[in-house]
Amino acid sequence: MTIRVLPETTINRIAAGEVVERPASALKELVENAIDAGAGRIDVTLADGGRGLIAVTDDGCGMDADELALAVERHTTSKLTDDDLLNITALGFRGEALTSIASVSRLEITSRARGADSAFAILVEGGRVGEMHPAALKSGTRVEVRDLFYATPARLKFLKTVRTEMNHAIDVVKRLAMAYPDIAFSLADETGFRIALEAAHGDLLDARLARLSAVMGREFADNALAVDAERQGLWLTGYAGVPTLNKAYARSQFLFVNGRPVRDPLLSGAVRGAYRDFLARDRHPMVALFVDAPRETVDVNVHPMKSEVRFRDPGLVRGLIVGALKYALAEAGHRASTTVADAALGAFRPGAGNVPYQHSGAPPGGYGQGRAGLATAADFYAPLPGTEAPSAPPQFSVVESGVPPAAEKNYPLGVARAQLHETYIVAQTADGIVIVDQHAAHERLVYERMKTALAEGCVKSQGLLVPEVVEMDEASCDRLVGRSEELARLGLVVEKFGTGAVAVREIPVMLAGADVKTLVRDLADDIAELGQGLALNEHLDAVAATMACHGSVRAGRRLSGPEMDALLRRMETTPHSGQCNHGRPTYVELSLADIEKLFGRR
Ligand code: ADP
Ligand code: MG
Numbered sequence: 001m002t003i004r005v006l007p008e009t010t011i012n013r014i015a016a017g018e019v020v021e022r023p024a025s026a027l028k029e030l031v032e033n034a035i036d037a038g039a040g041r042i043d044v045t046l047a048d049g050g051r052g053l054i055a056v057t058d059d060g061c062g063m064d065a066d067e068l069a070l071a072v073e074r075h076t077t078s079k080l081t082d083d084d085l086l087n088i089t090a091l092g093f094r095g096e097a098l099t100s101i102a103s104v105s106r107l108e109i110t111s112r113a114r115g116a117d118s119a120f121a122i123l124v125e126g127g128r129v130g131e132m133h134p135a136a137l138k139s140g141t142r143v144e145v146r147d148l149f150y151a152t153p154a155r156l157k158f159l160k161t162v163r164t165e166m167n168h169a170i171d172v173v174k175r176l177a178m179a180y181p182d183i184a185f186s187l188a189d190e191t192g193f194r195i196a197l198e199a200a201h202g203d204l205l206d207a208r209l210a211r212l213s214a215v216m217g218r219e220f221a222d223n224a225l226a227v228d229a230e231r232q233g234l235w236l237t238g239y240a241g242v243p244t245l246n247k248a249y250a251r252s253q254f255l256f257v258n259g260r261p262v263r264d265p266l267l268s269g270a271v272r273g274a275y276r277d278f279l280a281r282d283r284h285p286m287v288a289l290f291v292d293a294p295r296e297t298v299d300v301n302v303h304p305m306k307s308e309v310r311f312r313d314p315g316l317v318r319g320l321i322v323g324a325l326k327y328a329l330a331e332a333g334h335r336a337s338t339t340v341a342d343a344a345l346g347a348f349r350p351g352a353g354n355v356p357y358q359h360s361g362a363p364p365g366g367y368g369q370g371r372a373g374l375a376t377a378a379d380f381y382a383p384l385p386g387t388e389a390p391s392a393p394p395q396f397s398v399v400e401s402g403v404p405p406a407a408e409k410n411y412p413l414g415v416a417r418a419q420l421h422e423t424y425i426v427a428q429t430a431d432g433i434v435i436v437d438q439h440a441a442h443e444r445l446v447y448e449r450m451k452t453a454l455a456e457g458c459v460k461s462q463g464l465l466v467p468e469v470v471e472m473d474e475a476s477c478d479r480l481v482g483r484s485e486e487l488a489r490l491g492l493v494v495e496k497f498g499t500g501a502v503a504v505r506e507i508p509v510m511l512a513g514a515d516v517k518t519l520v521r522d523l524a525d526d527i528a529e530l531g532q533g534l535a536l537n538e539h540l541d542a543v544a545a546t547m548a549c550h551g552s553v554r555a556g557r558r559l560s561g562p563e564m565d566a567l568l569r570r571m572e573t574t575p576h577s578g579q580c581n582h583g584r585p586t587y588v589e590l591s592l593a594d595i596e597k598l599f600g601r602r
Contacts, residue, residue, distance in 0.1 A: 009127035012074060012103035013152055018304035019100045022159060023050025023148055024168035025305060026105075029097035030143050031176050034058035036079060036090040037141065040199065041184040044173060049165030049189075051148055051156075059140040064113040065120045065132055071109070072124050074099040086296045091260060094304070098143075103127040104155070105148045111141040126151040170194055174215050175261035178254055178288060181211035205237075212239060212288050216252065219245065220286050225332050227289065229324035234293050234316060236324050241286035242332055243278035244578060244585045252286040257298060257309050259290075264308055267291070270318045274325035277541065278576060279583035287325075291317065330575035413572055413587065416564035422557060425564045432591035434568075438559065440580035441571055446510055447548035447581055448574050453510075454490065454544060461491035461506040468504040468516040469497055476524040477502050483527055490543060494520065511551035519550040545581045 006014075020026045027050060034042045037060025047053035063071060070076045077095030080088070101107055102124035112119035121135035149156040159165060166189060177185045177197050181204075187195035197214055200207040205226075213221030224239035238256075255267045267289075275285045299310040311317050413436070414429035425436040453459040472480075480487075481496050491508030504516050511519070526546050559567070571577040571586070580586055596602045 009103055012099050012127055015096055016100035016104045023165050024172045026101050026145055027054050027169050028172045030056040032091035034060055036092050037061045044187040046189045049162035050169050054145040057142045062113040062140050063111040064116055068111055068120055068122055072098050072102055085301050088300055104151045106146040108144045110135045110137045112137045112139055178215050179256050179259050181207040225328040227324050227328050231320045234320055236291055236320050238289040240325050240328055243583050246279055246283040246285055246583050250284040254288040256290045262307055262309055266314050270321035274322045278579055283583050413568040419559055434587050434589045436587040441586040443548050444577050444580050445570050445574050446551045447545055450544040459491040460509040462509050463506050469501050470517050470520045471501045474500055479527045480524045514550045522546050
């Protein structure tokens, strides 16, 4: 056996294996360097998904000839002034990115130090450092990486399609851009600009919201709740989307620690925990959250790519996130996403977007004098032949709500005007209409009430005159009875009743009138599914949710005017009532302006 010292280039390529996984990771290092250099604008050009070229230009502090020569050496950094790894103020500190990238590509850096009268350039090819020479550059630094991984063909083989690599690169720049709203960013490829963000000014919060809106879309900014909380010197700020603005992928969750984009299981777990009550398991909220922790309480030197962090007190961080998000969501009250109305309007329109109405019975050239084929409301003022008298009885009931006409001004969800199909409540608001799914809404109200009662330890139960005997298989009976203490806290008193049956003696008052047999069978299924692992109170929430579903007004029940108004008023004051327990909206709001658009009046 011969132990030998590895050559410098090999050492650097081994390090490169950790730092530079793909073009996007090289790009991340270069953009972070530009941010650390105090840049006000950072422009990125990519060719062939970054394999052919990654060029990053900044207007930061630049480097003079000596600094430039040092920068491409391994373990050289200007950022770790006192060798204290717990006092890291810059994004970089490992002093190995440039060397690593240079060992597997052709890297050229051109830079001009602030105040210097000329720029210098240096080329490193596959780790071989070339001659430094004077070059032309007005200010700042331009780094060009060509033929990434040409020196390590094995890595080249692992790269995905140009499109995939491109998307990773875009993601990297977007994430950094979200954390630094005062820096302008652009990213261009063969097809043109993929990112173009101007610097956002104003105070940090305004600038941040403007930047988040530019990156994540208006839809997020319009439907995000501000988060601002502190615990023991640990801050959480940012924005959390209302639950009805949910996605099928967790991709729209952006988390930052001390200005550093991170993908951290602890943080994303906390976000999931906070939204668990409001979203189905396969849906994900949109959030952009910024954790600011005293530097000595968080270790960023966990991973060469610096995308994970370690907190000294993980419990504190989790508690802060869950607490702050739950608070923000509760404050949002009944608010549901505006995208719900957009989706509804989209659904009303046949075909995509603004395709005009295609009416099968339209005369050639369409109705009226409007655009051909586009029917306007005016066309319907006179009854169409054969439609004068409706042949079927109307499918709605108009109610006298007894509320004076102007009252809707005081109520965000308006005054109930009708119930349709015994399922939907239609209410008139000051400037539009609201359609409520009565079952979904009531389910949420009952659930929230149960949770409150549970927290206050006072779920009222009522004894049944005749105990309800429910037959089930023996295993289900055992599981249910095994949880009888917890169930009793929820107001449900069950006991064993011979073999293959349980007797229900008391049920929560809130659930009066519910179908006890199905409720109990569903609960047994729930308990089987949840298993033993869950903590007591999480378990109770899940059980309360099932109970709420049974206790709520079913679709198909006719409600009186006062009943409907009472439901609306309760929704307005109940937290989280904008969505059912699965993240679906409980109501849709359409403004008159939206409705006028539907009818082509605008
Ligand atoms: P690190 O960022 O961890 O310090 P790097 O290898 O990425 O290590 O960079 C080495 C050094 O080169 C940096 O510490 C910095 O002084 C200098 N440098 C790199 N990029 C730039 C840039 N765009 N502008 C000014 N200085 C830079
Ligand atoms: Mg760096």
